[in-house]
Amino acid sequence: MTAKLFTRPGALKVAMVAGEASGDMLGAHLMDALRSAHPNIEFAGIGGPRMLARGFHSQVPQEKLAVRGYLEVLKSLPELLRIRRTLRDTLIRERPDVFVGIDAPDFNLGLEKSLRQAGLHTVHYVSPSVWAWRPERVSKIGESADLVLCLFPMEKPLYDAAGVHATYIGHPLASxxxxxxxxxxxxxxxxxxxxxxxxxxxxxxxxxxxxxxxxxxxxxxxxxxxxxxxxxxxxxxxxxxxxxxxxxxxxxxxxxxxxxxxxxxxxxxxxxxxxxxxxxxxxxxxxxxxxxxxxxxxxxxxxxxxxxxxxxxxxxxxxxxxxxxxxxxxxxxxxxxxxxxxxxxxxxxxxxxxxxxxxxxxxxxxxxxxxxxxxxxxxxxxxxxxxxx
Structure with a gap:
């Protein structure tokens, strides 16, 4: 059995996965805002250096997820699937209060769907580029996430039309x-x-x-x-x-x-x-x-x-x-x-x-x-x- 991700009794447990540097930045900002609103809080999952500096407990190094391209992903697929399966089982066992998948849709959406089916609450932070390609993903994203956080104004109407709960929050970099x-x-x-x-x-x-x-x-x-x-x-x-x-x-x-x-x-x-x-x-x-x-x-x-x-x-x-x-x-x-x-x-x-x-x-x-x-x-x-x- 893997080591426990969450160790503080009574704390709000927030699980997160950030797959690359941009997700690490978004995750760090979100951690700061969540801690301001709810001081007794604990974060764990997979994150990068900015998140780690804020006390995040990462099950594996973030670099393990930073793979792009079909051929490149195929080479790393066995390890990626093992990481996701292990994290899924750990989160279902430990029952965090909410899971936030930050970008990395190929990794996170499947994980979110499994967690949601197991009765956990899920948020997908950063809409995939449904406005650019594969718009049919909107409904599938809705099956994985209780809520989609949209960084760009043209995204929310696409989810609204499909009956998927989404909200536009702007982009943290602009602030x-x-x-x-x-x-x-x-x-x-x-x-x-x-x-x-x-x-x-x-x-x-x-x-x-x-x-x-x-x-x-x-x-x-x-x-x-x-x-x-x-x-x-x-x-x-x-x-x-x-x-x-x-x-x-x-x-x-x-x-x-x-x-x-x-x-x-x-x-x-x-x-x-x-x-x-x-x-x-x-x-x-x-x-x-x-x-x-x-x-x-x-x-x-x-x-x-x-x-x-x-x-x-x-x-x-x-x-x-x-x-x-x-x-x-x-x-x-x-x-x-x-x-x-x-x-x-x-x-x-x-x-x-x-x-x-x-x-x-x-x-x-x-x-x-x-x-x-x-x-x-x-x-x-x-x-x-x-x-x-």
Whole structure:
């Protein structure tokens, strides 16, 4: 029998699973808000470093769940199923007051369904991208979760139409990130010159993303350095394992001479300090938008995964800033379009084109206003209602 997850008698027991860095951030904010509303509370399940710093008890390291792509998931499937089965059995035995699955729908929705069938209360925090692909998932999500917490305004109407209980809470990042970030102050804090080009490279928080995008971004930096000899590059890595992985990529590409500064975490600092950001598609693109920085969005998958995903897409874009705006505000270069030359050219174009940059910033400001609610507090209230406290 596995060790107990919850150990404090009389405490409100909140189980959570956050599958990657963005989920860890959301989970940490939710923990703070829940603890403010209900001090006698205990958290356990699977979480990342921010959640652990707040006293979260994680059954396994969060990195075990951070796998993307059909082929990649297939390789890790036996271990993922074992982890989910073990956690499911533990939670059914220990009966937490509520379970909150944070994003990671492939892992969490199946777990939520099992727990709900066993009589536990379940919340799914972060709607899957039903507005972009596989809209038929809405009803299935409703079978798994008592409540869906939606971060974007276009999501709740889709659940309402299907009779699924959902609430719009805004996005926590919109409250966390200042409306007008101070680029010069951030550069001073990081010890960077204020008059040189600074580019942030965000190859992804998952190790599988880094394998696809890390080397590509290193070569883009090399290309940009030919055009901007005094450029500086900031590369935030989510964890120590991804930092070590990026170091191996630097060695593989013989790139230790490039002016690349690595950061563990501190992605927002890198974004704010940058003139332009090159970012792998995902939650990080929204973070860049909220810091009001021009960006180029890129992504690569295995050939088979890409073919399967492409057929199911309902929108012409994948980056969250473009989805929220309903148009191509920033360029997206995906799969075979994501070459060193094309990515470097788009980054350089945004760096030089002041008019385009101002249009992008104005759009991002309007976006920020729509998304800025007291998200963590609203989420905490909703979770406590589901827990019937």
């Amino acid at each position: 966390e990130i200042p409306f007008t970030p101070d680029r010069d102050a951030m550069r001073e804090q990081l010890g960077l010159r204020k008059d040189c080009p600074v580019f942030a490279l965000l190859p992804g928080s998952r190790r599988s993303e880094l394998e696809y995008m890390g080397g590509l971004y290193i070569e883009v930096a090399r290309k940009l350095l030919q055009e901007y000899p005094d450029a500086q590059f900031l590369v935030p890595l989510a964890t120590r394992p991804t930092l070590d992985q990026f170091d191996r990529l630097l060695t593989r590409h013989k790139a230790w001479d490039l002016p690349i500064r690595k950061l563990i975490g501190h992605a927002q600092m890198a974004m704010i300090a940058a003139d332009v950001v090159l970012v792998t598609s995902g939650t990080a693109t929204l973070e860049v938008a909220l810091t009001k920085r021009p960006m180029v969005i890129s992504y690569k998958l295995s050939w088979l995964t890409y073919q399967l995903v492409k057929r199911k897409l309902r929108l012409p874009f994948v980056g969250l800033p473009n989805v929220l705006a309903g148009r191509f505000v920033v360029p997206e270069l995906l799969q075979h379009e994501a070459t060193v030359d094309k990515l470097a050219a788009e980054v350089s174009k945004l760096y030089r084109d002041q008019d385009s940059r101002q249009d992008i910033i104005s759009t991002f400001e309007r976006m920020h206003e729509v998304l800025k609610l007291d998200s963590a507090k609203l989420a905490a209230r909703a979770v406590l209602r589901v827990a019937r406290c």
